[in-house]
Amino acid sequence: MELVERAEHIEELSRLLTECAIRKGHVVLLDGPSASGRTELLRRVAERAALAGGPVLHASCSRAERALPYSVLGQLFRSATVPDAVAAEADALLQRAGSATASDGTDPEHIGPETARLLHGLVRLLLRLADDTTLFIGIDDIQHADPRSLDCLLYLTRRLGSARILVVVTGNPELQPSHPTFRAELLDQPHARRIPLAPLSEAGTAELLAGHFDTPTAERLAPEFHLCSGGNLPLLQALIEDHALSGGVRKEGYGRAVLRQLRRGDSVLLRTARALAVLGEAAAPDRTGRLAGVEPQQAEHAVRLMTAAGLLSGGTFRSEVARIGIVDDLPPAERADLHGRAAELLHEQGGPATQVARLLVEAGRAPQPWAMGLLLEAAEQNLLAGRTEQAVAALESAHRQSVPKSAERAAIEARLVRVRWRGDPAAADRHLESLTAAAHADVLDGRDSVALVRQLLWNGRAEAADDLLEKLRTTAMEPHSEAAAELHDTELWLAWTHPTLARRRQPQPGGSRPAEAPPAPQQDPWCRPTALLAGALVTGRGHEVAGQAEQILRDGHAVHGDAWAEEPLLLALSVLTSAGRSDSVAAWCDRLLGEPHTPYSPTRLALLSAVRADAAVRLGQLSAAVDHAQLALDHLTPGAWGVAIGLPLSSLIMASTRLGHYDEAAGYLARSVPKAMFQSRYGLYYLLARGHHHLATEHYHAALADFRSCGELMRRWGIDVPGIGQWRTSAAEAWLKLGNREQARRLAYDQLGRPGTSGSEARGTALRLLAATSPAERRPQMLTEALDLFEECGDQYEQTRALADLSDAYYQVGDSRRARMHSRRARHLAGMCGATSLSQSLLSLPDEPDDSPSVAESAAESASLTGSERRVAALAVRGYTNREIAAKLFITPSTVEQHLTRIFRKLDVKCRRDLPVELGVGGGEVLASSGGAA
Structure with a gap:
């Protein structure tokens, strides 16, 4: 192992080793937490002592040999550099010492006469080894040494002042040695000193990394590696290896290194670590101790040990990889039991529902009566906080623990589907069959059944949705119930989005509605706006509800209804599109996409991006349309889009075709789409886009067939209204x-x-x-x-x-x-x-060589024009005569001539033909902002 930030320590130990040669003996305690490099430093000093030619005695203490008297001394005298005669004499003394210890007892403070004589004999052997040369004695992990060996060591240190002996021992200050007064007595000696060792600093971490990476990489990684390791050397080595293998932190590398260090401690340390890993952010000293089955003081001491070793920071593991590795190391049954007991303990102490739910989910069981309600409560809290995955996990756990074929189980599964749909509609698909069965068995309530209709339609299950709709239509509902109201609103929504399933007689927006009574507390507040907008679109009166659409968009951050989700926003944007306000649609999409979303919903982002792409196509922003449509497809996989895939695909096909990228457009057309898409309005967008691609590639009959098919469907469905596409002009x-x-x-x-x-x-x-x-x-x-x-x-x-x-x-x-x-x-x-x-087609238009100024020059010169002059110039560039300009701006022709004279002089041109064409771009906006007056 590399030694970093230890140069001063090595220098000090080398100096002490040199002084021993002139009969100035020393004893050194290398004091530091686990994995601070104590053992490596001891080995380096031992190597230097061996090079000097003197005997080197080494012992490594372990907790297992703590109860064996003289076990450390036995290791020392069995070192390779001990002469055979000395080793034999020491062995004889140690055998006698064992018998004497049996008669004296194991109390370290009581040494009988016979034991004292034996200790004196053993020390004399050590002193004899240092008669003519320097003797080095190194003992690792002295806190685990047996008491009698420590007595001998103390006996020796009192006689080191004039001996050629250097004793170096390593220890952990947080661990109590077997001899209660050993540390104090050792450090009381005038020739004893303590050298504290600390984990590596961040600078030391960078120095260590510099031996494995180039300097910029080492400096970049040092803060992260130090934060993850706390300067712990074995952990740093594991992180270096992990980075070389995967570029990240691996459970098999770093996680295993943490486990190895924990296993070197006692059972209290490992049990406390497991309790901390299970409790996570809910850990507290008393709670951790109770879960680990140890006294609070023991748990606190274990936490201090792990903190000193760099495993913990602020009472929690420095890396989630370490926590997961410790938990996964438990056998499955023990792991589940520990999580279950932790959940009960935390609930008993009034812990947050989200934390208790996490433990219940990990336990895989919820046997307590309070567990079901708590899981559902935690799911809602996680959802509001944007933690969708945790919300799904809590709902799945509650679903597993619920009674099969019960109303409670069906309600939980319906809620689970709605939450899953926000993140990935494809993941919700596997629940639809069981929910449909529950709805037909009258186990699922009316509101959830109505919501299920939309989910079935999204996933292309039109037949199942139709069957369920017929059941709902024929089921007796209370006239003013929320289920009846939502079914009525769903009929209006169906008429616009899935017309094949709507009733033949379309309800009118202003017609009677079962829910005109005060809404029930559980009713989704966005059902009514959604239905109102859908009804207006179906009847071609979208412009009449543009104000309501704008209000819904202003409240877009609050639209997270269970049953309707993003439909209010989509329909509001459709209303603005039908009114010819694609620029407003683009602006609203940009605003909604730029807002933070809680909860985060890829489905919402995908749909808004798809609508933004459609608006870009309608505005002629072709490259932007491709970008937004691709972004929409990135948010959701093609399978998750269901029948709505027609919306982003149509924008990609149309924009790519107009850009002249015919091969790319053909590639989008080659993608598989669900057959059910052509039973929804999303299929109409697709047909129109495909027809325009055929038109651009000179397949005129195919294009006409697509346009006529689109028109036939729109007429048959009763939605031959503005807002979808112009099939007549396309045909x-x-x-x-x-x-x-x-x-x-x-x-x-x-x-x-x-x-x-x-x-x-x-x-x-x-x-x-x-x-x-x-x-x-x-x-x-x-x-x-x-x-x-x-x-x-x-x-x-x-x-x-x-x-x-x-x-x-x-x-x-x-x-x-x-x-x-x-x-x-x-x-x-x-x-x-x-x-x-x-x-390319414009190349055939008449023109003359263009020697007009550059765009940049024209823009700079036109900035000198007044507002009136710009309006006149815009119309002149567009080809209007003086009289026509005068009529449009409500001024006299002579005033127009005066304006033009000043314009020509300011722009340094001679005639209208030389005016910059940029002045004519956006002329409509110039006129609109002027109110028509110059």
């Missing part, structure tokens, strides 16, 4: 590619006539496609209106397409100046949103 685009302009025109007109289309992105898309089927002279007007709508919605991708079509339209009517202006803007926007496929 119209496919018809255009197939050369059927009449069909495209009919679908575009059909879209324009749909409720909720006015002022929305859907109207903009319909106008763009209608323009493609109209005479050239009518196209600019329709495309300009479409562009305004896209700018208002913030969709950069559709703005780019409208600008490209507008450039082509102006070119066809002979207005090349405006054609070039819009083509430049289209290229700029295509680059901003990364639409590779659009960028």
